[in-house]
Amino acid sequence: MVRFDGEIILNHINLSIKDKEFVTLLGPSGCGKTTTLRIIGGFLHPDEGRVFFCGEDITGKPPHLRPVNTVFQRYALFPHLNVYENIAFGLKIKKLDKEEIENRVMQMLEIVNLSGFEKRRVTQLSGGQQQRVAIARAMVNRPKVLLLDEPLGALDLKLRKEMQIELKDMQQSLETTFIYVTHDQEEALTMSDVVVVMNEGEILQEGKPTDIYNEPQNAFVADFIGESNIVNGIMHRDYCVEFAGKLHECEDKNFRPMQPVDVVIRPEDIRFAAPENAVLSGVVETVVFKGVHYEITVSAANLHWIIQSTRSANVGDEIGLRFGPGDIHIMKKMFEGTKTVVKGRVTAENTVEFLGISFKREALGIPAGTEVTVSIEPDSVELVSADRADMVVYLESLIYKGAYNEVILYTEESEIMAHTQLDEEVGTDVGIKFDFDKIDVKRN
């Protein structure tokens, strides 16, 4: 566990990494992935918990005594040294003999395609070249584990794609364990043997790229990895789920009867169908050509569905949609229940207090001093600017549910669920305003 200024940055991170694996820590900014990497590198010391390397506890060891090397986010090349001296830095510290150093540096320069650049100043290199020097400088020490902190973040798209392939090749030919940090899901899926999805300082899911993509564990992972249609559903019984106003056959089981769930269908798994074979029918709203496929939004059963298809359609067309039981992924909700339920108190006649705010309710009929239960429907919470807000809360997650964004908000005491049409940035503070008339107050 790691705290910073009293705030918990990492919590219960339990990660074991096998030799020669390419492991990627994936998550949005602020999810704790870089912090995790810095703990492995030795630049940060966890408040609780240990770091083991081949069975040896290295938690207290400084970076220069650890068998790992790091490629820093912005390379951190030494500006006063040239390319050769930068790469040779670690070997010179280890006092290897000159010939050995030269051999290894030259070999490394060849691997990263920078032969002939040894006398260049690092400040004269392009971003991609600096990046390769940074990799060479770390790899030349033959570390057991190489840590890479968003090393391709500063490069343009084309160069990034090239470097992804080069990095993967390098990892395989040098047989080194790579621990890679990125917020780019495509990068993670392309390069990794194992992807670790993180959010809010916790590991949400860990597995092979195909597993993460095909079997996301919750709506956050589904939303973060690739595009998804995520809608609310109710699990009637094993293999039977209700959503979009119908019962559907699915392949999931072991839920409580009538348990609210998130239903995920990938856009490429939805196909067009003739009206008689269609599971849903709707109207085409937008069509965007994406190169390999068309991205089509269809309004069906009062929800918006994203479909990727090689076939085009015309806006306004009535079309049928089809998907099979295997295309439907059922996930437990991150937020239990369909509305927010918190404890409250009647503080004076017709006045109810909850989460530190209070409101008046005519003819409440509950005497002052009584403990009550306050239920808030997601529709009666509105996201507003801070100056109009009843309270300021932390926006924990935002997922588009086909017709609205479902947001989960953190207060110090409780989580609040709300539905909104606004697209606020996750991980920021937002203001909320309650529609007090719609709030339900019950005696305990």
Place this chain on the structure above:
Amino acid sequence: MIGLRNKTKLTSAPYIVWMAAFIIVPLAMIIFFAFTREDGTPTIDNIIGIGRWLRVFWNSFCLAFLSTAICLVIAYPMAYALSRSKVKKQRTLLVLITLPMWMSFLLKTYALMTLLEDTGIINNLLRMIGLGPYHMINTSGAVVFGMVYDFLPFMILPLYTVMIKIDHSLLEAADDLGANNRKTLMKIVLPLSLPGIISGITMVFVPSVSSFVISRFLGGSKIELIGDLIEYNFIQKHNPHIGSALSLILMIVILILMGIMNTFDDEEIGEMLI
């Protein structure tokens, strides 16, 4: 573009006038006086005659070197610690460091005099614990102490300015590549702070070598430095010719020394850090 250029010219006009009036003209006068006799005829006797004060030159440079070196040794770790501390702490410490610069230089030197006297505060305190008295005033030690005391902030500030620009990730990278603290200091921090070291040395050495107040107050009549000599010739003997010759030679020697110093400065690093 042309409008802009005219504007820059206009805004720099006050400085150009200032520079002409108080730098160029006096410099020309010094050169003129240095190469003329009292009757205005040209000569190089003034310059040649300076040979008799070789000892004074030597003394001045030795004391200035010594005080610059002491300043560097004290300021370097201080500036480093300062640059790596928290922003709030940095601000407080910076104010404390620059605080002495807000006070009159003359006043501080007077204060030092009363501290260092044979019956001064330091000796009185020492006597209370059964030590001393030590003779401190009117020694070259006192002069060096005075110089360090007066000029230390001028060493810390340029060092600090350069050091805060050294990216923390460079130190982490060195650590990551196997360098312990000492090696990181020698191989990364020291070379990258070289521009700061050089401007710090310049800012301490130049005023030290030409100072005359410090040596007069703290060195008595015993310690004679070039500054004193120049002042004596101008003010006491009303001989601007010898005074100018001394000033000119001093200036040339300083310029040569600074020129040598600057060859150690790596332009690339300077650019990187600016």
